[in-house]
Amino acid sequence: MKLRWSRTLTLLPALALALGVATTAPAAADAPTVRSGWNNYSCKPSADHPRPVVLVHGTLGNSVDNWLGLAPYLVARGYCVFSLDYGQLPGVPFFHGLGPVDASAQQLATYVDRVLAATGTSKVDLVGHSQGGMMPRVYMKFHGGAGKVNALVGLAPDNHGTDLNGLTRLLAYFPGAKQYLDKLTPGLSDQIAGSEVLNRLNEGGDTVPGVHYTVIATKYDEVVTPYRTAFLDGPDVRNVVLQDLCSADYSEHVAIGILDRVAFHETANALDPAHATPTTCASR
Incomplete structure (x- = not known):
């Protein structure tokens, strides 16, 4: 039994790291992001950008570190930008997105209502990285968000979960590992392909009416595997492979959300399609 648990405890950190997205040193939880122009609740959307943008971090991310690149990029282009922390576990600072996805979706619902009230708008645009791109779909489908979101x-x-290049299948060889994962880090379990949350989310179709969807994936993704499982099916969906925009772009799962300017440019295009410009390797 000791040997079995030793193997279990060896496997779980690997799964946690594989599903995580934050590799930079964590910033203070109360970092004054308003100084950089985002999370400024006095910001009023302009006629050019009439909806606030809410950024949704990924697993093991937080409202600051995940967005040190994209948030200032969007602010500089005239957007009111906000970001939240979700999926916190007791006694675990900085590294969030580990709680149950359904509970995280309810946190997003509360936060969106706060942003709408502060900005005086009726809808937001959502931009999410990794789990942060999937969990808002739970919010829209099950937590009243469909009428409050213009674009995602x-x-x-990880819209259809991940097998981590087969790593998740090893759980069956470590007795008790799956139960341990379910109990301590349910947000990780919920992202494994075939989970109850994902099956419920995708049953009956990937999308909800009235929302514009854009998925930007990278073929070098080592976390969401196979990478095309990120894509959605349905009306008003645009699925993009980063390397189709710039063949020399080698960003993997972490980089696409944190520092990739090509992905940032395509995100801006998705938020304002009427003024979109071609995304190339030279996009800035």
Whole structure:
């Protein structure tokens, strides 16, 4: 039994790291992001960009670190930008997105209502990385969000879960590992392909009416595997492979959300399709 648990405890950190997206040193939870122009609740959307943008971090991310690149990029282009923390576990600072996905979706619902009230708008645009691109679909389908969202842009989202290049199948060889994962880090379990949450989410179709969907994936994704499982089927969906926009772009799962300017440009196009410009390797 000791040997079995030793193997279990060896496997779980690997799964957690594989599903995670935050590799930079964590910033302070109360970092004054308003100084950089985002999370400024006095911001009023302009006629050019009439909806606030809510950024939704990925697993093991937070409202600051995940968006040190994209948030200032969008602010500089005239958007009111906000970001939330969700999926916190007791005693685990900075590294969030580990709680149950359904509970995280309810946190997003509360946060969106706060942003709408502060900005005086009726809808938001959502941009999410990894779990942050999938979990908003749970919010829209089961937590009243469908009528409050204009567009969802997913950066390497795990819309249909992941098998981590087969790593999740090893759980069956470590007795108790899956139960341990379910109990301690349910947000990880919920993202494994075939989970109850994902089956319920995708049953009856990937999309809800009235929302514009964009998925930006990278073929070098080592977390969402196979990478095309990020894609959605349905009306008003645009699925994009980063390397089709720039063949020299080698960004993998982490980089596409944190620092890839090609992905940022395509995100801006998705938020304002009427003024979209071609996304190339030279996009800035």
